[in-house]
Amino acid sequence: MKLKFLGAAGEVTGSCLLVEADGVRFLVDCGMFQGGRDAGPKNRRAYAREIGPIDFVLLTHAHIDHCGLLPRFAWPRHGAGLPAIYCTKPTADLVPVMLADSAFVQSRGAKRSARRRERPVETPLYGVDDVKRLATRLNAVPFGVEFRPHPKVAVRLHSAGHIVGAAFAEVRLTDGGRRRTLVASGDLGEDSALLVRDRSKPPAADVLVVESTYGDRNHRSLEDTEAELVEVLHDVLQQRRGNVIVPAFALGRTQEFVVLLYRLAKAGRIHVPLVFVDSPLAQQAADVTFAHLDALDEEAAEFHRAARERKLPFTLRYTESVDDSMFLNSIRSGALIIAASGMCDAGRVRHHLRHNLPRRECAVLFTGFQAARSLGRRIVDGARNVPMFGDSVPVNASVHTLGGLSAHAGQDSLMEWLRAVPRKPRAVFVNHGEPLAAHTLSARVARELKWSPTIAEAETDYEV
Numbered sequence: 001m002k003l004k005f006l007g008a009a010g011e012v013t014g015s016c017l018l019v020e021a022d023g024v025r026f027l028v029d030c031g032m033f034q035g036g037r038d039a040g041p042k043n044r045r046a047y048a049r050e051i052g053p054i055d056f057v058l059l060t061h062a063h064i065d066h067c068g069l070l071p072r073f074a075w076p077r078h079g080a081g082l083p084a085i086y087c088t089k090p091t092a093d094l095v096p097v098m099l100a101d102s103a104f105v106q107s108r109g110a111k112r113s114a115r116r117r118e119r120p121v122e123t124p125l126y127g128v129d130d131v132k133r134l135a136t137r138l139n140a141v142p143f144g145v146e147f148r149p150h151p152k153v154a155v156r157l158h159s160a161g162h163i164v165g166a167a168f169a170e171v172r173l174t175d176g177g178r179r180r181t182l183v184a185s186g187d188l189g190e191d192s193a194l195l196v197r198d199r200s201k202p203p204a205a206d207v208l209v210v211e212s213t214y215g216d217r218n219h220r221s222l223e224d225t226e227a228e229l230v231e232v233l234h235d236v237l238q239q240r241r242g243n244v245i246v247p248a249f250a251l252g253r254t255q256e257f258v259v260l261l262y263r264l265a266k267a268g269r270i271h272v273p274l275v276f277v278d279s280p281l282a283q284q285a286a287d288v289t290f291a292h293l294d295a296l297d298e299e300a301a302e303f304h305r306a307a308r309e310r311k312l313p314f315t316l317r318y319t320e321s322v323d324d325s326m327f328l329n330s331i332r333s334g335a336l337i338i339a340a341s342g343m344c345d346a347g348r349v350r351h352h353l354r355h356n357l358p359r360r361e362c363a364v365l366f367t368g369f370q371a372a373r374s375l376g377r378r379i380v381d382g383a384r385n386v387p388m389f390g391d392s393v394p395v396n397a398s399v400h401t402l403g404g405l406s407a408h409a410g411q412d413s414l415m416e417w418l419r420a421v422p423r424k425p426r427a428v429f430v431n432h433g434e435p436l437a438a439h440t441l442s443a444r445v446a447r448e449l450k451w452s453p454t455i456a457e458a459e460t461d462y463e464v
């Protein structure tokens with residue numbers, strides 16, 4: 001079996017694994033690179049690249065860094081043989097929404113680039129028509145049920161506990177006449193996740209690929225995180241009388257954070273007058289998420305019922321138009337504003353940061369991973385000023401990181417999942433992590449499980 005990591009090696013974005021066995025070639029994920037200046041050129045290179053005929057694609061979940069380059073298969077150069085893409089039902093519902101948003105963001109970026117007469121002018125990788133064509137190739141399969149994307153290959157998708165619909169893949173194939181099982185983790189969540197149902201235990205694998213986003217650290221417990229959130233909200237909203245800005249991924253994190261607010265407000269632990277979700281994409285993501293109650297945790301389902309019956313313990317508003325979003329800038333106190341992007345590199349959150357970062361009475365609350373070189377990382381790392389909209393914006397607001405809310409498993413939790421693998425795999429690869437995280441996890445796996453993991457390097461041919 002041959003493996004090649006076309007992305008998410010030495011970094012946390014661009015997930016795309018090319019697998020080849022007995023003449024069958026397939027991808028696990030086909031994601032975009034995100035964060036930092038070099039993401040654009042890397043995406044253009046990856047998108048234009050010829051990777052040869054692909055029999056099918058397995059998609060673990062709908063985050064853009066896992067599905068964002070799928071429209072490459074919508075291009076005519078791939079002819080009639082467009083590969084089928086297999087994923088769970090919630091993922092199949094989310095992918096067109098996420099890709100259409102990505103196409104929109106790219107076309108806006110291209111217009112801006114043309115206005116500024118940049119050379120070369122940025123061009124979108126794909127448009128909404130490509131997304132529509134691509135969407136016809138999505139095949140939804142249920143969790144845990146075996147299907148055959150190719151006569152020689154049997155696959156099962158298991159719950160990864162990451163976002164709604166997220167799965168890890170168990171792939172059974174023949175390789176040189178021998179039966180082999182490949183397990184690719186995709187993104188794994190914590191078992192205590194509030195939004196989605198718990199992740200499944202891993203099956204036996206000959207070849208195992210595991211993510212390592214938080215391979216070098218653990219999250220704080222949910223109880224500690226809740227206590228911290230209660231304190232920050234009380235301090236900012238009731239004492240300092242400012243606003244709280246929460247940069248969050250539109251898909252997953254935003255819905256999970258709102259469920260957490262519901263849980264705390266219901267218990268009388270917080271008093272939040274106004275909660276705004278300022279992201280049309282987050283609203284669409286919420287619509288799809290709560291249409292799949294069977295894939296959700298009980299508490300999330302309860303929140304959804306309360307919201308539908310207008311019995312939430314706070315006022316929750318989704319802002320659609322740009323005017324509504326701009327109106328939020330005039331609110332001086334009492335508002336909690338959740339907006340994308342999660343790493344502050346794009347999206348409406350940048351406007352809210354511009355208005356609230358210079359104010360001492362306000363706070364910025366980070367809830368997710370901040371990649372190296374992203375604006376979010378600079379704020380978390382204590383920058384006194386940050387560049388935004390051609391200005392230098394002073395950071396006077398307090399900055400907080402809620403450690404226990406990640407959609408990704410921490411180190412102990414990754415180890416717990418790995419420990420449940422029934423027997424020692426023949427080969428283990430650690431991917432989807434910055435170098436320190438991947439090395440730290442790999443060292444612990446070697447020490448405690450006596451496996452010999454390989455840290456995935458991009459563009460390297462592995463024969464296993």
Ligand SMILES: [Zn+2]
Nearest residue numbers: 061063162187
């Ligand atoms: Zn993800």
